[in-house]
Amino acid sequence: MVHFVGAGSGAPDLITVRGMNLLKEADVIIYAGSLVNPQLLDYKKEGCQVYNSAKMTLEEVLEEIFRAEEENKMTVRLHTGDPCLYGAIREQMDVLDERGIEYDYCPGVSSFCGAASALNLEYTLPDVSQSVIITRMAGRTPVPEKEEIASFAAHHATMVIFLSTGMLEKLSERLIEGGYTADTPAAVVYKATWEDEKAFVCTVGTLAETARKNNITKTALMIVGDVVSHSHYNRSELYNPAFTTEFREASVNSAGFERTEAR
Incomplete structure (x- = not known):
């Protein structure tokens, strides 16, 4: 099984709980070393193999994934932020689809x-x-x-x-x-x-x-x-006392709703 995991925007405690647990369970971690905080590797278990994809081609990354699959190991492909943005994950997933290799995707906090x-x-x-x-x-x-x-x-x-x-x-x-x-x-x-x-x-x-x-x-x-600059804007209607929502009735006349300026 391969798990594509979003590492979060930088701070090691901004990875999701799911992503952290996957890192703890992984037998192999392939991480984007140019942008992923290396402190996240502290979550890995003893004996986990770690590869820095900043120094690898797509083919080399896939070779390590294939090897892990042959050895019945679980791989975490750790991408910066949320890998749906500039993560180059689709090209990896397409090859895994061709090979019949199962994978999923754990989102992260984008930069x-x-x-x-x-x-x-x-x-x-x-x-x-x-x-x-x-x-x-x-x-x-x-x-x-x-x-x-x-x-x-x-x-x-x-x-x-x-x-x-x-x-x-x-x-x-x-x-x-x-x-x-x-x-x-x-x-x-x-x-x-x-x-x-x-x-x-x-x-x-x-x-x-x-x-x-x-x-x-x-x-x-x-x-x-x-x-x-957020120097001027209108209040949100959701919390406007003159605005009725599914959960509450308007409590004041709309004439009392004035433009709000940020301080």
Whole structure:
């Protein structure tokens, strides 16, 4: 049996209980050593074989999985964050399907959630943004043309941008070309939830400058949109005393519901 496990955003106690238990039971652990916190390996049992996939090809990873299956061993394939985002798990699962090897998938806390926690941020503020676009810049590997940064920027939704720290000047250009202004609130979050986490609020126009001043060259997420400043928004209707829900009746007239400004 193979278990694809999300390691969480960085802090070792942010792995799920299920993921932790699978690590404790594993006979073989293949982990993404470039991004997964190595402290998670402290959960492994004595005699567990550990492989760092940062130094391996897909074929080499699969070879170790096949070997474990032949020896009737349980494998944990440990990916950073939640492996549904940039985890390259589908290509592994397809081969396991071809071989008739059983597997499952244990979700994890994505770094885009960790980045929000670093800033005490809500991505979906009423009347500000109700959508989150998760994307990345095209670099050594392309993105589909229809998903180019500028086309997404035209929506003015909240954007969380992965794998683009080395291209921040170009990122700012594409965001502005798409419709954001240079003074749109933004943030750079380095290694969210790790012990050396850093988070900086800036603007679309100062993304590159902010990273440069703080020596951030990789392992960061960029957040773009007015939710970063959270300076004004409407209260949630769910907790509005003038709003009836399935569980309670409205208790005041809607005229008493006023716009709320964050302090």
